[in-house]
Amino acid sequence: MIGVPWAKESKQYAVLRSNALNFASAELAPVADDLENTVDSPLLWKAVEKAGEMGMLAALVPEQLGGEGVDLYSLCVALEESAVECAGFAAALLFHNAALVPLVYVDRKDLVEEFAKGRPLCTVATAGEVALEDGKLNGSAPFVFNVLEGTVALLFPGSGEGRKAAYVRAGTSGVEAKVDPYPLGWRVSNFATLEMKGAEPVFVLDKSEREAVTATERTLYLGLAAIANGIVRKAFQKAYDYARQRYQAGKLIIEHQAMRLMLARMLCSMEEGRAIIRRACGVEDLGPAIIAWRRAGANACQAAMDGVQIHGGYGYMRDYGMERLMRDAKYCQMFPRPEEEQLLRLLDMAEEGG
Amino acid sequence: MLGQELSETGKRLFRDYPILRMLWESGRKKGLRETIALIEKAEEFNRTFAVPRALELDMRMEREPEYFDWEIMRQACKYRFLSIFIPKQLGGIAGEFMVTNTSLLMDELCSGCSGIALAVGAHSLGVAPVITSGAMAHWDTVLREIVEGELKQQPVTMAYAITEPSAGTDVEEPEYLEKAKLSLEAKKVKGGYVLNGRKCFISDGSEAKYFTVCAALDRNRPLQTWTTFLVERGMEGFSTPRVELKMGQRASHAAELLFEDVFVPESHCLGYEGDGMGNGILMIMAASRGPVGSIATGIARGAFQHFLAWAKSKRNGKRPIEEDRIRMALADMWGMIQENRGLYMSNAMLGDCIFGKALDNPVMNLTLSLPPSLRTNKPMRTFLNSYYGKAMINYILRFYIKDEDMTQLLETASLAKFSCADNAMELCSRALSLMGPEDSEERRWVEKCYRDAKLTQIYEGTNQLNRLVVNNVRFEETLRVEVPRPFKKGVMA
Numbered sequence: 001m002i003g004v005p006w007a008k009e010s011k012q013y014a015v016l017r018s019n020a021l022n023f024a025s026a027e028l029a030p031v032a033d034d035l036e037n038t039v040d041s042p043l044l045w046k047a048v049e050k051a052g053e054m055g056m057l058a059a060l061v062p063e064q065l066g067g068e069g070v071d072l073y074s075l076c077v078a079l080e081e082s083a084v085e086c087a088g089f090a091a092a093l094l095f096h097n098a099a100l101v102p103l104v105y106v107d108r109k110d111l112v113e114e115f116a117k118g119r120p121l122c123t124v125a126t127a128g129e130v131a132l133e134d135g136k137l138n139g140s141a142p143f144v145f146n147v148l149e150g151t152v153a154l155l156f157p158g159s160g161e162g163r164k165a166a167y168v169r170a171g172t173s174g175v176e177a178k179v180d181p182y183p184l185g186w187r188v189s190n191f192a193t194l195e196m197k198g199a200e201p202v203f204v205l206d207k208s209e210r211e212a213v214t215a216t217e218r219t220l221y222l223g224l225a226a227i228a229n230g231i232v233r234k235a236f237q238k239a240y241d242y243a244r245q246r247y248q249a250g251k252l253i254i255e256h257q258a259m260r261l262m263l264a265r266m267l268c269s270m271e272e273g274r275a276i277i278r279r280a281c282g283v284e285d286l287g288p289a290i291i292a293w294r295r296a297g298a299n300a301c302q303a304a305m306d307g308v309q310i311h312g313g314y315g316y317m318r319d320y321g322m323e324r325l326m327r328d329a330k331y332c333q334m335f336p337r338p339e340e341e342q343l344l345r346l347l348d349m350a351e352e353g354g
Numbered sequence: 355m356l357g358q359e360l361s362e363t364g365k366r367l368f369r370d371y372p373i374l375r376m377l378w379e380s381g382r383k384k385g386l387r388e389t390i391a392l393i394e395k396a397e398e399f400n401r402t403f404a405v406p407r408a409l410e411l412d413m414r415m416e417r418e419p420e421y422f423d424w425e426i427m428r429q430a431c432k433y434r435f436l437s438i439f440i441p442k443q444l445g446g447i448a449g450e451f452m453v454t455n456t457s458l459l460m461d462e463l464c465s466g467c468s469g470i471a472l473a474v475g476a477h478s479l480g481v482a483p484v485i486t487s488g489a490m491a492h493w494d495t496v497l498r499e500i501v502e503g504e505l506k507q508q509p510v511t512m513a514y515a516i517t518e519p520s521a522g523t524d525v526e527e528p529e530y531l532e533k534a535k536l537s538l539e540a541k542k543v544k545g546g547y548v549l550n551g552r553k554c555f556i557s558d559g560s561e562a563k564y565f566t567v568c569a570a571l572d573r574n575r576p577l578q579t580w581t582t583f584l585v586e587r588g589m590e591g592f593s594t595p596r597v598e599l600k601m602g603q604r605a606s607h608a609a610e611l612l613f614e615d616v617f618v619p620e621s622h623c624l625g626y627e628g629d630g631m632g633n634g635i636l637m638i639m640a641a642s643r644g645p646v647g648s649i650a651t652g653i654a655r656g657a658f659q660h661f662l663a664w665a666k667s668k669r670n671g672k673r674p675i676e677e678d679r680i681r682m683a684l685a686d687m688w689g690m691i692q693e694n695r696g697l698y699m700s701n702a703m704l705g706d707c708i709f710g711k712a713l714d715n716p717v718m719n720l721t722l723s724l725p726p727s728l729r730t731n732k733p734m735r736t737f738l739n740s741y742y743g744k745a746m747i748n749y750i751l752r753f754y755i756k757d758e759d760m761t762q763l764l765e766t767a768s769l770a771k772f773s774c775a776d777n778a779m780e781l782c783s784r785a786l787s788l789m790g791p792e793d794s795e796e797r798r799w800v801e802k803c804y805r806d807a808k809l810t811q812i813y814e815g816t817n818q819l820n821r822l823v824v825n826n827v828r829f830e831e832t833l834r835v836e837v838p839r840p841f842k843k844g845v846m847a
Binding site: 140182 | 416517523529535598599786787789791801809
C-alpha cells in the first residue's frame with residue numbers, strides 16, 4: 001500500500017498515527033456505513049467510548065484540568081487517521097474537542113469534567129447570528145452537528161472581534177433544535193439548527209474571550225484540514241486498489257495515463273495536506289490554519305470526485321463506499337464558514353499585521 | 355410582432371436560445387410551435403408535480419431504494435413524454451425537431467428534478483434502437499403499445515441495456531469492445547438465441563416492460579458479433595434482481611438485469627447480427643450524449659435558480675447579492691449555462707438535420723401511412739423480419755444518413771456531454787461553497803443538484819472516454835461512424 005511516502009514525522013507522531021489508524025481500522029471501518037444511516041446508535045457510542053480510551057475526548061485540555069494535554073498536531077493526526085475510515089465520526093470528535101478549548105482559558109476543571117464525558121458529544125456552532133443580551137441568548141445557529149438531547153453547544157454570540165464564547169444545552173428552556181434529517185455529509189449524528197429564544201447559557205466565558213474564540217477557530221480549521229486529508233487518503237487508496245484490478249480497453253485502469261494523472265494529483269494532495277497542516281500547527285496564528293483548511297478542503301473535494309470517476313458507475317453507488325467521500329469532502333469545504341469570506345478575512349488579517 | 359404570437363415560455367426560449375428565434379423568423383414556425391408547447395408542458399410538469407415532491411422522493415429513495423413512484427410515469431403519460439422519439443405516423447409526438455425537442459425537454463425537466471427526468475428520459479433511450487434498427491415489425495406492436503398505454507395513462511416503458519459488470523466504457527466504443535470483458539452472451543439456437551449473463555446499472559431497468567439489450571454472439575469476437583435484441587419482461591429466465599442506491603438521480607432506478615437461459619426469438623433481433631455497434635450504440639450515443647449534456651445543463655440551471663433565490667434573499671439583515679463576489683459568481687454561472695446550451699444545441703440541431711429526413715421523407719411517409727393491419731399481418735411480419743425486409747426498411751431509413759454526418763454528430767455529442775457535465779459539477783460545487791453553512795431550503799436543493807450532477811460525468815460513456823472520442827474523430831481521424839448499409843458487402847450479411 002502506498003501511504004504518504006515523503007511526509008516524515010517524529011517517532012512520537014508516527015506512533016500516535018499508527019495507534020489512531022489501528023483504532024480507525026478496528027472500530028470505525030466495520031461500522032462506517034451503518035453510522036451513516038443512523039443517529040444516536042449504539043455503534044456510535046461504542047466507537048466514542050473507544051475514542052475516549054485513546055484520550056480523544058479531551059485531547060487538547062491540559063492534564064491538570066482532566067484532559068490529555070496533547071498538542072494540536074497530535075489531535076490532527078488522530079482526526080486524519082479516523083477520517084480515513086469515517087469522516088463523519090472524525091468531524092464529531094473534532095467538534096467535541098473544539099468545544100472544550102475555551103474552558104482551558106478559564107481553568108474550569110468542573111466544566112471539563114461535565115462536558116467531556118462523551119455522551120452526548122459537545123459541539124460548536126459557528127454560523128448564523130446569535131446575540132447575548134442581559135445574560136440571555138437569542139438567535140439562530142445553523143449547521144450544528146452532534147445535536148442530541150442534552151448536547152452542550154459552544155456558541156460565539158456577537159460579531160467580529162467582539163465575539164464571546166457561551167455554552168448552551170440542547171433541550172433546555174429556550175433552546176430548540178430543528179433537526180435536518182438529510183444532510184449531504186458527516187452523517188453520524190443529528191445535524192440541526194439551534195434556535196435560541198431567551199435561552200439561559202450554561203456558562204459564559206468571562207475573560208480571554210478573544211483568545212478562546214481564536215483558539216477554537218484554529219482548532220476547527222486545522223481539524224477540518226486533517227479530516228479533509230484523511231478523505232484524500234481514503235479516496236487515493238480505494239481508487240488505486242480499484243485501478244489495479246479493473247480492466248478497461250484491454251489493460252488495467254492503472255495503466256491508463258489519464259487515470260495515473262488523477263492518482264498522482266491525489267498523491268500530491270496528501271503530501272501537500274500533511275505539509276500545510278504541520279506548518280500551520282507550528283504557529284499560533286489563525287491565518288495559516290485557514291490557509292491549510294482552504295487548500296485541504298479543495299483537495300479533498302477534487303480527490304473524492306476523481307475517486308468516484310475512476311470507479312465509474314460503481315463509484316456512484318452507495319454500496320461501494322466512494323460516494324460517501326464525495327459528500328463528506330464537500331462539508332469540509334463548506335464548514336465552518338464560506339470559503340471566500342475567509343479568504344477576504346485573510347487579507348484583512350495580513351493588513352492588520354497577521 | 356414576436357410578442358403577440360408568443361407565450362411567455364416562447365419568449366423565454368427565444369431569449370435563452372436566440373438561434374430558435376432565428377429559425378422562427380426564417381419560417382420554421384410550425385415545428386417551433388411544437389417545441390414551445392412541449393416546454394410549456396415540461397414547465398407545468400415541474401411546477402405541479404416534480405418540484406413539489408423531488409426532495410421528499412429523493413429522501414425516501416435513500417431509505418427504500420427499491421421503491422418506484424409510478425406516478426412519475428403516469429404524469430409523463432399525461433404530457434406524452436413517453437413518445438417523444440416515436441414518429442407521429444405511429445401515434446407518437448416526434449416532430450420536425452425531435453432531437454432538439456428532446457434536449458430542451460430534458461434540460462427543462464432536469465431543472466426540476468433530474469431523477470424524475472431520468473426515469474422519463476431513459477425510457478426513450480430504450481425506444482431509440484427499435485427505430486434506428488429499422489425493426490418495423492415491432493413498430494406496430496411495441497411502439498404502438500407504448501402510445502396506447504400513454505393515452506390510457508397506463509405506462510408501458512422501455513430501457514436500454516448496454517453496461518455490464520466488468521465493462522462500462524468498453525462496450526461504448528468499437529476500439530474497446532474488442533478487448534472488453536463481457537458477461538452477457540447470446541448463443542444462436544434454432545429459431546432464435548439464448549442469453550446468459552448480466553447487465554448492470556440499467557436506468558429504468560426494474561420498471562421497463564421491454565428492453566433493448568446489446569450482447570455478443572461470441573465473446574471472443576464481440577465487435578463482429580455485437581447484436582441488439584428486444585427482450586420482454588416475463589420471458590423465462592429473465593429477472594431484475596437488484597436495484598442500486600445511487601448518490602443522486604435517485605427517482606430513477608439503476609437495476610441489474612439477470613439472464614438465465616433466456617430464449618429470444620429470431621424476430622427479436624433488432625437489425626442484424628453483428629451490427630450492434632454501428633447500428634445500435636454509435637448511432638444511439640451520437641443522439642443521446644447531447645441530451646446528457648442537456649441533463650447536466652438542467653441540473654446546473656436548477657442549482658443556479660436556487661442559488662439566485664438564496665443570493666436575493668435576506669440573510670442576517672443583508673442580501674448576499676449585494677456583495678461583488680456573489681454578483682461575479684452569478685455571472686460566471688450564467689456563462690456556464692449559456693456555454694452548455696450552445697454546445698448541446700449545436701449537437702441537437704445537427705441531429706435534426708440528419709434524422710429529420712430519415713423519418714420524414716416521401717417513401718417513409720408512404721410506408722408509415724399504410725394501415726397498420728397491412729404491416730402486422732403474418733406474411734408481412736415474416737417479410738419485415740427477414741433479411742430483405744429489414745434491408746428494405748433500413749435502406750429507406752438510412753438513405754439520407756451520411757457516415758460523415760453521423761461522425762460529426764458523435765463528435766458534437768461527446769463534446770457537449772463532457773463539457774456540460776463538467777460545467778454542471780463546477781457550478782453546483784461553487785454554489786455550495788459560496789452558500790457555506792446555511793440552514794435553507796436552497797442549500798438542500800443545491801446539495802441535491804451536486805449529487806445529481808456527478809452522474810452526468812459518468813453515464814453515457816465517462817467524460818474521459820468522450821474526450822478521447824472528440825480527439826479520435828477530430829484530430830486523429832481514427833474514429834468514424836460507419837452506418838451499416840443494406841446490400842453493402844460484409845456489413846449486414
